[in-house]
Structures are given as structure tokens and as C-alpha cells.
Amino acid sequence: MSHLLEVKNLDVKFDTDEGRITAVENISLSLDQGKVLGIVGESGSGKSVTAKAIMQLNPGNTNYNNDAEIILDDENVLRFTSKDDLKKIRGGKVSMIFQEPMASFAPAIKIGSQMVEQLLIHKDINKNEAKEISINMLQRVGIADAEKRFNQYAFELSGGMRQRAMIAMALSTMPKLLLADEPTTALDVTIQAQVINLIKDIIQEYQMGVIFITHDLGVIAQIADDVAVMYLGSVVEKGPVNKILKNPKHPYTKGLLEALPDVNNLDAPLRPIPGNIPSPLDRPSGCVFRTRCPNPCDNCRNGKTEMGLIEVEPGHWVDQCCINCG
Amino acid sequence: MSENLISVNNVSVNFDYQENFISKKQKIHAVNNINIKIKKGSFFGLVGESGSGKTTLGRAILGANKISSGNVIFHDDERDYDLTNINKQDLKEYRKKAQLIFQDPYAALSPRMTVRDIIAEPLEVMRITNSRQETDDRVRDIASKCRLNLEHLRRFPHAFSGGQRQRISIARALVSNPKFIVADESVAALDVSIQADILNLLKQLQNELNLTYLFISHDLSVVAHVCDIVAVMYLGHIVEMAPSRKLFKNPKHSYTKALLSSIPSIDPENKSRAIELKGEIPSALNPPSGCVFRTRCPNPCDNCRNGKTEMGLIEVEPEHWVDQCCANCS
Numbered sequence: 001m002s003h004l005l006e007v008k009n010l011d012v013k014f015d016t017d018e019g020r021i022t023a024v025e026n027i028s029l030s031l032d033q034g035k036v037l038g039i040v041g042e043s044g045s046g047k048s049v050t051a052k053a054i055m056q057l058n059p060g061n062t063n064y065n066n067d068a069e070i071i072l073d074d075e076n077v078l079r080f081t082s083k084d085d086l087k088k089i090r091g092g093k094v095s096m097i098f099q100e101p102m103a104s105f106a107p108a109i110k111i112g113s114q115m116v117e118q119l120l121i122h123k124d125i126n127k128n129e130a131k132e133i134s135i136n137m138l139q140r141v142g143i144a145d146a147e148k149r150f151n152q153y154a155f156e157l158s159g160g161m162r163q164r165a166m167i168a169m170a171l172s173t174m175p176k177l178l179l180a181d182e183p184t185t186a187l188d189v190t191i192q193a194q195v196i197n198l199i200k201d202i203i204q205e206y207q208m209g210v211i212f213i214t215h216d217l218g219v220i221a222q223i224a225d226d227v228a229v230m231y232l233g234s235v236v237e238k239g240p241v242n243k244i245l246k247n248p249k250h251p252y253t254k255g256l257l258e259a260l261p262d263v264n265n266l267d268a269p270l271r272p273i274p275g276n277i278p279s280p281l282d283r284p285s286g287c288v289f290r291t292r293c294p295n296p297c298d299n300c301r302n303g304k305t306e307m308g309l310i311e312v313e314p315g316h317w318v319d320q321c322c323i324n325c326g
Numbered sequence: 327m328s329e330n331l332i333s334v335n336n337v338s339v340n341f342d343y344q345e346n347f348i349s350k351k352q353k354i355h356a357v358n359n360i361n362i363k364i365k366k367g368s369f370f371g372l373v374g375e376s377g378s379g380k381t382t383l384g385r386a387i388l389g390a391n392k393i394s395s396g397n398v399i400f401h402d403d404e405r406d407y408d409l410t411n412i413n414k415q416d417l418k419e420y421r422k423k424a425q426l427i428f429q430d431p432y433a434a435l436s437p438r439m440t441v442r443d444i445i446a447e448p449l450e451v452m453r454i455t456n457s458r459q460e461t462d463d464r465v466r467d468i469a470s471k472c473r474l475n476l477e478h479l480r481r482f483p484h485a486f487s488g489g490q491r492q493r494i495s496i497a498r499a500l501v502s503n504p505k506f507i508v509a510d511e512s513v514a515a516l517d518v519s520i521q522a523d524i525l526n527l528l529k530q531l532q533n534e535l536n537l538t539y540l541f542i543s544h545d546l547s548v549v550a551h552v553c554d555i556v557a558v559m560y561l562g563h564i565v566e567m568a569p570s571r572k573l574f575k576n577p578k579h580s581y582t583k584a585l586l587s588s589i590p591s592i593d594p595e596n597k598s599r600a601i602e603l604k605g606e607i608p609s610a611l612n613p614p615s616g617c618v619f620r621t622r623c624p625n626p627c628d629n630c631r632n633g634k635t636e637m638g639l640i641e642v643e644p645e646h647w648v649d650q651c652c653a654n655c656s
């Protein structure tokens with residue numbers, strides 16, 4: 001069976017005043033219906049850029065490589081140029097939710113009007129049907145007084161409620177793929193727990209595929225089936241969440257786990273990963289992590305290795321430089 | 327000599343609130359009847375969700391917020407300072423001894439200030455040093471203690487990463503040689519690796535400089551790791567307070583239990599669902615009577631539910647304090 005989504009050999013480069021930046025290099029990912037793929041990594045690792053590529057939301061200074069493919073439902077969305085095609089990936093088959101829900105709502109338009117408008121663009125239905133679907137969806141995500149909220153503006157809602165309204169809007173068109181970019185990062189933990197449970201229930205119910213981006217490994221552990229670990233634009237390790245978190249192979253994944261405070265292990269010291277993330281303008285040659293790696297071999301240290309994932313156990317992929325030397 | 331550095335006695339802070347000029351004046355009950363003692367040399371944690379009153383309490387202790395009732399005493403080696411009743415001269419002295427690490431001081435600073443200027447400013451404003459040479463020496467000393475590259479002192483902070491910027495704000499807070507530090511969400515916006523680095527730095531500086539911290543955070547895992555003692559706030563009240571390990575192993579208040587269960591476990595096999603709290607935190611304009619948590623409590627007794635209880639911490643085990651309503655009913 002073919003995957004719902006397949007990203008193959010994707011590079012994303014930006015032209016800037018300081019030169020051409022490599023934000024994402026040669027990444028490949030796949031996602032099946034009803035599954036959650038987590039993407040983790042520190043800020044600047046290329047998580048958002050990857051998600052935006054799927055909806056073609058990166059700005060005009062973006063360059064994709066010619067041999068890259070993003071196959072959604074057997075079509076390469078990177079080849080989409082016509083309005084009708086783009087419509088399919090922007091609010092049609094694909095929806096996106098963000099950390100800041102205000103990014104989804106126009107401040108001067110009522111929540112309900114926006115939901116209805118979006119439905120009318122993507123579905124062959126009339127206004128009344130669109131209203132009914134919207135109100136049902138607001139109820140489904142746990143918003144009390146859905147009829148009242150339908151007639152309110154986003155700024156009138158509390159933070160947690162706004163997050164729910166954004167999710168309702170994203171889901172109302174029944175996308176096959178939901179891109180969730182740090183949707184719980186700004187929330188308090190009790191509200192975060194509500195939103196995670198909501199997203200889990202919804203995946204169960206609608207069987208959509210989800211890409212869930214976060215820098216929080218705890219959230220990943222709880223929501224993802226598979227996870228890809230990104231560093232400076234490269235996927236350095238990927239596989240089933242259990243394998244990645246319990247048996248990490250790449251020093252960067254290990255480093256992230258050792259830096260993390262775990263409430264169930266208060267005696268473990270917090271170990272930062274030494275050094276700083278290099279600027280994407282001077283991306284190291286060879287292994288991108290070599291400038292911070294605790295034990296690179298000579299080949300790594302000199303940038304003589306070539307990155308690329310190899311399968312170390314079923315479904316568990318690790319960068320080859322690392323496997324060969326460590 | 328007192329073993330405590332700070333005593334907070336029955337402190338409340340209210341803010342006046344008027345929606346518009348014709349509506350009636352109301353009070354925001356930001357902090358209510360707080361009692362805490364912060365021991366010398368401790369790493370005292372204050373956790374709670376946004377709006378629970380952490381920042382307001384921290385600022386009240388620093389003398390940066392008015393105190394509506396109750397008092398805060400700073401027990402210095404030779405004498406006490408009573409913040410509710412302090413003259414200008416003493417307040418100046420106190421400001422040198424008690425400092426805030428800002429989450430992001432840069433917003434309030436001129437972008438033309440170099441790293442050196444930013445760290446030096448408190449010395450100049452408080453007239454602590456007498457010459458440029460003395461100022462520079464102190465800036466270099468604290469910068470190296472904060473593991474800043476001394477060559478960077480001439481640069482501008484916008485060129486630096488989040489971790490370096492945070493070290494600059496720590497150096498700025500420590501340059502006046504304070505004894506007490508309030509760190510308000512000091513690691514909140516940082517990536518885990520940088521967060522670990524900053525937390526280790528705070529610990530190391532504590533030992534080196536004999537500091538006492540009030541560490542404010544909404545992140546329970548971080549607090550569990552660095553703090554010796556933790557107070558949990560909800561809607562302006564401390565509902566539970568205990569040494570960290572006791573609190574995290576054996577939480578007693580329903581709110582603390584729910585909060586701890588909400589931390590997503592790093593173990594993918596541990597799929598226990600969080601105790602889901604209904605709704606959201608009520609408004610501080612109109613907090614519930616009796617136990618402030620009763621409207622969201624998963625299992626309130628009849629007295630709680632009807633707002634018939636009265637809040638206040640009691641010591642249920644040595645050093646483990648829980649709000650009495652909760653201790654009595656569940």
C-alpha cells in the first residue's frame with residue numbers, strides 16, 4: 001500500500017542578503033493514514049520549514065531541489081502551481097495548526113464566518129450546511145456554547161479555547177493530513193494535556209495522518225507513533241517512538257535526552273550538549289553534528305564523511321557516518 | 327541569626343480594575359494571604375500555571391510591587407528590613423541585595439548598549455562603584471563567573487544566541503553582589519540543551535556566591551530538578567508546599583496531583599492519561615469562595631463544593647504543607 005505522504009530527498013534553501021541558506025537537506029519521511037509522525041529538534045533545525053514545504057507556504061526566496069518529491073495521495077505537491085491544485089493542499093487535503101492560534105484567525109472576522117468561508121471554498125455545500133458543520137466541530141473539540149462562540153472574534157476567547165477553535169477550523173474540512181506545528185508549546189500543562197487528548201481522540205475518530213512538530217520529547221512520547229530527529233536541517237535518526245526514545249543511537253538524540261529534566265529520575269544530572277548550533281550559513285561539511293559531537297572519529301572530525309540514513313533494526317534509521325564510526 | 331533569609335507573612339496583593347470609566351471598580355486578587363519562609367542558601371521553587379500570581383509574589387518580595395496587606399521581612403546578617411515599612415535609604419540598600427533575573431531584559435534596553443554596558447548599568451544606577459576602572463573590573467569578574475567570553479563584552483547582545491543572552495542577564499543581576507535572586511521564568515524560552523546549561527550555571531553560582539533563589543517556573547520537571555523546596559500556586563494561593571522530592575513523590579493536594587499527572591511522560595509505554603481538569607482557571611476578579619480550586623476539583627467533598635471551607639496551609643507531615651480544605655476532605 002502506498003503511504004499517505006512521502007517526502008523524498010527534500011532540500012530547502014533560502015536566498016538571503018548574506019547568501020544562500022540551507023534550511024533543510026536531503027530529508028525523506030513517510031506517513032500513513034491514522035498515524036502520527038513526530039518531528040523533534042531544537043529551534044532552527046528546519047521543522048517548520050519542512051511542514052510549510054508540504055503546503056507550499058515557504059516564501060518567494062525559497063529554492064527546492066529538482067529531484068525532491070513530496071507525494072501526497074500519489075501527486076507531487078511540489079509541482080503544484082495552479083490555484084486549484086494549491087487549494088487542495090491549503091485547507092483541502094491538508095490543514096495546519098500553530099503555536100499561536102491568532103495566526104489562523106483574521107482579527108476582524110468572526111470565528112464562525114471564517115469557518116464557513118473556508119468550508120465553502122473547499123466543499124460543495126451551502127452556507128447553512130457549512131454553519132452546521134462548523135458548530136458541530138466546535139462542539140466536538142469541547143467548546144461549550146458553540147453557537148455563541150461561532151459569533152465571536154478570536155480575541156474574545158481564552159488561550160485554551162482559542163487553541164480548540166483553531167483545531168476545529170483545521171478539522172472542519174476533514175483533511176487527510178494535519179500539520180501541527182508546536183500547537184501545545186504556549187499552553188499550560190493542564191491545558192496541554194486537554195489538547196493532546198483531544199488530538200488523540202480526533203485521530204482515532206477521523207483516521208487522518210498527523211505530523212506533530214515539537215521540541216518537547218515528553219509530548220512526542222505521548223502522541224507520536226514514529227519520530228524523526230532533526231539537527232541543522234538534517235534528519236539524523238528516525239523510527240518508531242519507542243526505539244528512538246529508549247534505544248537512541250545518534251549522539252544528538254542521546255544528547256537531547258540527557259539534557260532533559262525527567263521528573264521520574266531526579267538524580268540524573270542535566271547534561272547540556274557542548275557548544276552551540278552553528279549558523280546555517282556555515283553548515284559543517286560531512287556530519288552536521290560533528291562540531292558538537294562528544295566522540296567523533298577522525299573522518300567525522302575532518303568532515304570527510306557523507307550523511308545518509310541506514311536501517312539499523314527494522315524501521316529504525318540512523319545516520320550512516322555515525323554508525324560506521326561510533 | 328535567623329536561618330531564613332526571607333519571611334513572607336500573610337501577604338496579599340490586589341490590583342484595582344475598572345473595565346471602562348463607567349463600570350464599577352473591582353479588585354483583582356492576584357496574591358492572597360501567602361506565608362512562606364525562604365531559608366538561606368535554598369533554591370526555593372514557585373510553580374503554577376499562568377495567572378496564578380507567581381510574578382506578582384516575586385515582585386512583591388523584591389519591593390517592586392505594592393503589598394496590600396501582610397509583610398515581607400529580609401533578614402540580613404546584621405539587621406532586618408521590613409519591606410512594608412521601609413524608608414528610601416533602606417530600599418536602596420535592599421535593591422543591591424535582592425535582584426531579579428529578567429527573562430528578556432533587552433526589550434527595555436537601548437539596542438546601542440554593549441554587553442559591558444548592560445552588565446555595568448546596575449552598578450552605575452545604584453552608584454556602587456567609584457571609578458570606571460572599578461566598574462570594569464566588576465563587570466569582567468562577574469562575566470567570567472557567568473562563563474561569558476570577555477572578548478564579547480564590547481559587542482551588542484542581538485548578535486548572541488538565547489543561551490548567551492540569558493547569561494548576560496544573569497551577570498547583570500549578579501553584578502551588585504546580591505544575596506537573594508528572583509529568577510522569573512529564566513529558562514522558559516530556551517531549548518533543552520541551553521536550558522540544562524543555564525540551570526547548571528545557576529546552581530554553580532549559588533555555591534560560589536552563597537546565593538538564595540526564588541525560582542519561578544511553570545515547568546514542573548525543571549523545578550523538580552533544581553529546587554530543594556517547592557510551593558504550588560493556584561489562583562493567588564499556595565495550595566501545597568514541601569521539599570521537592572516529597573512533593574513529586576507524594577503530592578497531597580488535588581491540584582498538585584492533577585498538575586503532576588499532566589506532565590507528559592518521556593516513556594512512550596507509560597500512556598496513563600492526565601487527570602483532566604474541567605474548564606479553565608477562573609478569573610482573579612471573582613475567585614471562588616472557599617477553596618479556590620473547587621470549581622475544577624475532580625473530587626470535592628460537599629463542604630468544598632458549596633464553598634464552605636476556609637483556605638490555609640497546615641503541616642501534615644514534617645515540612646509538608648497542604649491546604650487544610652483538601653487535607654481534611656480527601
Ligand SMILES: Nc1ncnc2c1ncn2[C@@H]1O[C@H](COP(=O)(O)OP(=O)(O)O)[C@@H](O)[C@H]1O
Nearest residue numbers: 014023042043044045046047048049050059280
Ligand atoms: N523565509 C526564510 N528565509 C531565510 N531563512 C529562513 C526562512 N525561513 C526559515 N529560515 C531559516 O531556516 C532555518 C530553519 O527554520 P525553521 O524551520 O523555522 O526551524 P524550526 O521550526 O525547527 O525552529 C532557520 O535557520 C531559519 O532561520
Ligand SMILES: Nc1ncnc2c1ncn2[C@@H]1O[C@H](COP(=O)(O)OP(=O)(O)O)[C@@H](O)[C@H]1O
Nearest residue numbers: 341354356375376377378379380381382383610
Ligand atoms: N499590574 C497589574 N495590574 C492588574 N492586574 C495584574 C497586574 N499584574 C498582574 N495582574 C493580574 O494578577 C494575576 C496574577 O498575575 P501574575 O503574577 O503575572 O501571574 P503568573 O506570574 O503566575 O503568570 C493575574 O490575574 C494578572 O492578570
Ligand code: SF4
Nearest residue numbers: 287293296300321322
Ligand atoms: S557522524 Fe561522527 S561526528 Fe557525526 S554524530 Fe556521529 S560520531 Fe559524531
Ligand SMILES: [Mg+2]
Nearest residue numbers: 047048049181
Ligand atoms: Mg518552528
Ligand SMILES: [Mg+2]
Nearest residue numbers: 380381382510
Ligand atoms: Mg509570570
